[in-house]
Amino acid sequence: MTSDAATVALAATPRDAALALADVSVARGGRPVVRGVDLEVPAGQVTALLGPNGAGKSTLVLGIGGVLPIAGAVRIGGRDLAGRSPHQIRAAGLAVVPEGHRVLRGLSVADNLRAAGTGVSRSALRAGIEQAWVTFPELEARQGQLAGRLSGGQQQMLAIASALVGQPSYVIIDELSLGLAPVVVERLEPVVRGIAERGIGVLLIEQFATVALRLADRVAIMDRGRIGFRGVADELADRPELLHGVYLAG
Template identity: 45%
Template sequence: MGGSGLVVRDLSVGYGPVRALRRVSLEVPERAVVTVLGGNGAGKSTLLRAISRTLSFHGGAVTEGGVTLGGRRLDRLPPDRVVAAGVSQVPEGRRVFARMTVADNLRAGALGGDRSGRAAALGRVHELFPVLAERAGQRAGLLSGGEQQMLAVARALMAAPKVLLLDEPSLGLAPLMAERIADTVREINTQGTSVLLVEQNAALALRLATRAYVLEVGEVTLSGPAAELAASDEVRRRYLGVVDEDAAADAEQTAATRRTLTRWKG
């Protein structure tokens, strides 16, 4: 395995006897946004846990394959060393430290480093999320859902990652707040951080990404440029809620005929 970005090669994961991922391969080039689409249970969160080395906390283990960042193997490191190597994850459901202040949540994400580095990281997240500077002394649990998501992303950025893993960042958010999070992902990427985005809002994800992968029952079934997948009939039907117009018209005509026959018989 090699490459200058994040490379996942032939990765298989099991939870006891249950295989959750089967020989999954993908790449996140430097300064890219890559998205992984798929329904519930497809293995998307498992993939991120395997990369961040947090699988063991959920009873899972890598059984085959591996992960590298810039040619360096990550799959043999403990989670804190993966963060130190340049990969930070924002888990699904935000999971901020509710009883700690906003400022303390951010400090928890800094993972050591010198004072100037921590100050630079804090300045960056305050620039991205001014509301967090305003609420520095407030308990995180008192923030709105959208603000908590901002805090979760900001906490991950405090480690100055090369690659940010985002697990369902728009989940449970109002459309306007989801778009604000999307704008922030774009800005983070513009500043040089690569992003691997797991997102059920396929339309949003495909707008953000340059490349996309479709994961189904633990296997990659489709991959390619995000624009091509967005134009794919299969992706449009399964993930974007777009149906074939001719098929829809036929179905409507059939339904109308059935309604007519029912009335005729009556």
């Protein structure tokens, strides 16, 4: 199969399937960092992945997104994306908002969205940009402004909008709240819920348990490369001792 044909085949994945990680391991510098992770991210729900600094959360995100090589499977609708390039994974309907509200600082807000929509049909891109303006009117008001001149919160909005512009089925947000003022986090929380309400499965990586527990339907806790707890968010809210020992922030 040519890589274009592979991309088309992957893009045909049904929207209502789950994103499922099976026995995913990722090594860095020859050292195992993520070890045998099983995790399901259902469509239309927010799944939070919590864990202390260095637990391996960002490494897992880089592995799922095709940036780092992995062992194991990353399936959407039963189709394994392991070993695919970041571009193919995105075309298959899985978008990543990397840690650190990264944007193309030398491009305007609108051009960031256009760049993120490379490979998306013109009509889908137009619809994606319209949706971005509805979700973030503050970005529409600054659409000609250089992204490097936005505030940190606005850059996070643009990073999220850029991930959504190709209308993915699943989105992974690595550190939604890190470095942002509480008022900005409050602005972003309903956006994340709204993404799930549109039927998109959200995997939210968070250091701050309070933020994650307000947003999430389901929670997993990662420590030293492994998932130690997974369950519904209400269960974790009722049993704070589960967070103790591995997780002190927030």
